[in-house]
Amino acid sequence: MNDTTNFDPLEIQRVMKSAPVIPVLVVKDAGKAREQAEALVDGGLKVLEVTLRTDAALEAIKRMNLVPGAIVGAGTVVNARQLEEAQGAGSEFIVSPGLTPALGDAALTSGLPFLPGIANAGDIMLGLDMGLTHFKFFPAMAAGGIPALKALSGPFGQAKFCPTGGITLETAPEWLALPQVLCVGGSWIVPDGASLEEINANARHAAALAG
Numbered sequence: 001m002n003d004t005t006n007f008d009p010l011e012i013q014r015v016m017k018s019a020p021v022i023p024v025l026v027v028k029d030a031g032k033a034r035e036q037a038e039a040l041v042d043g044g045l046k047v048l049e050v051t052l053r054t055d056a057a058l059e060a061i062k063r064m065n066l067v068p069g070a071i072v073g074a075g076t077v078v079n080a081r082q083l084e085e086a087q088g089a090g091s092e093f094i095v096s097p098g099l100t101p102a103l104g105d106a107a108l109t110s111g112l113p114f115l116p117g118i119a120n121a122g123d124i125m126l127g128l129d130m131g132l133t134h135f136k137f138f139p140a141m142a143a144g145g146i147p148a149l150k151a152l153s154g155p156f157g158q159a160k161f162c163p164t165g166g167i168t169l170e171t172a173p174e175w176l177a178l179p180q181v182l183c184v185g186g187s188w189i190v191p192d193g194a195s196l197e198e199i200n201a202n203a204r205h206a207a208a209l210a211g
């Protein structure tokens with residue numbers, strides 16, 4: 001465990017339990033970020049993951065943070081520099097597709113709620129060694145789907161997950177029914193080019209899923 005850690009696992013658990021689905025957002029136009037966040041929060045999804053895959057992402061995080069009730073975090077954070085930028089933009093949590101010792105150390109030092117990606121037993125063991133117990137199971141379908149997650153939960157019964165990658169409105173309930181799954185993530189809530197009405201309707205359907 002990092003001896004300068006400010007990390008409290010209950011904080012990421014609180015984020016994960018705040019909504020059954022975390023929309024994974026790829027924001028191309030920061031000018032639309034605030035109204036998209038309003039449509040999502042109004043629909044019942046208040047945890048928003050803005051992926052650092054576009055030039056607009058950091059500005060989008062700042063603007064989405066202005067929406068009352070929104071819990072805005074950064075996704076696709078793959079190194080300490082990006083984590084620092086995401087924290088500077090006001091991210092309330094950090095999601096990564098994977099876990100490296102360097103990123104884990106930076107996250108623990110930052111004190112931000114941190115959800116690193118895992119896809120196998122070795123990844124989980126690295127996380128547990130660092131004091132992490134809450135993980136993004138990514139890419140959930142490609143890494144073996146529900147049978148793989150159930151198998152991983154045998155030796156690692158203390159771990160909790162947010163499966164993401166290939167999950168849809170139709171398949172989300174099977175995942176959410178698992179006791180080790182606190183929420184799921186997905187990009188289906190905000191497909192490229194979706195209108196605010198579509199985003200709001202998708203959020204309502206997702207928010208109605210039992211968490």
Ligand code: 3PG
Nearest residue numbers: 024164165166167186187
């Ligand atoms: C992610 O970044 O978490 C995934 O790309 C989201 O996966 P999905 O597009 O299959 O929902």
